[in-house]
Amino acid sequence: MKKAGIIVGAFFVILIAAVSGFLLLNFNRSSQAVSDFSGEPLQITGNVEATETDVNVKIPGRVASINVEEGQEVTAGQTIAVMEAENIEAKSNQVKAVLDLAKVTYNRLSQLYNEGVLPQQKLDMARADLRQAQAGYDEVMSYINDSTVKAPVAGVITSKSVERGEMVSSGMPLVTITNMQDVWVNLKVRESAINQYRVGVKVPVQVIGVPHKIYNGEVTFIAAKPSYATERAIQEKGEKDMVAFQVKIKLDNSDNLLRPGMTAEVNLKP
DSSP states (O other): OHHHHHHHHHHHHHHHHHHHHHHHHHHHHHHHHHHHHHSOOSEEEEEEEEEEEEEEOSSOEEEEEEOOOTTOEEOTTOEEEEEOOHHHHHHHHHHHHHHHHHHHHHHHHHHHHHTTOSOHHHHHHHHHHHHHHHHHHHHHHHHHHHTEEEOSSOEEEEEEOOOTTOEEOTTOEEEEEEEEEEEEEEEEEETTTGGGOOTTOEEEEEETTOTTOEEEEEEEEEOSSOOEEEEOOOGGGTOOOEEEEEEEEEEOOTTOOOOTTOEEEEEOOO
């Protein structure tokens, strides 16, 4: 009987120890979860981005030639593509002839007017005809100039949407030019950590694709309002949304190692 009592007592001791350990473990987990949620994170992950410019065609028609390839570096003003403009070039000869005739007619009538043998009305009509001919010629020449598509900025061709012989509509992008020297890290920083950032402050940035280098980034932009909720509220518990703010950190890419889309880690001081 005494032996049975000892066994029962030992069982209760073990049970109490197990329950205590379980409660302590859950308490520690709960404390850690609260700390992770409300504390300020030491490391935030974002992505490298760069300024991109779409090069659009101004006139509809067929692509006569496309003069660049993806990955190619281009300079501002370099010819990207040429649109077919045979019909409009033929028309340019016609409107040029009309303009030349209008100029000759106006000059001749202007001389007669100065000699006093031509009424003002006739000269005004000749002047109107000249202006109309000039406007028609300028319109055709503008169309011809727009048939040659040039790069508005310098950079690298990162996207090519058309090939030679394809039909395109007005406003359609032909290529995308990325300025690899204008790069930054785009972060979504939750509100519990946003006050660690100030515009102009330098922060260390580690880019996963460039493991041997730590970039000295500069905060250039902090959004005035949040962009979205990073953690949604659980209504039953009365919790609130944890929102995030956009932060941009400028990086120096003079070594041309950074590429848009790369993963970056920003380390903050606690």
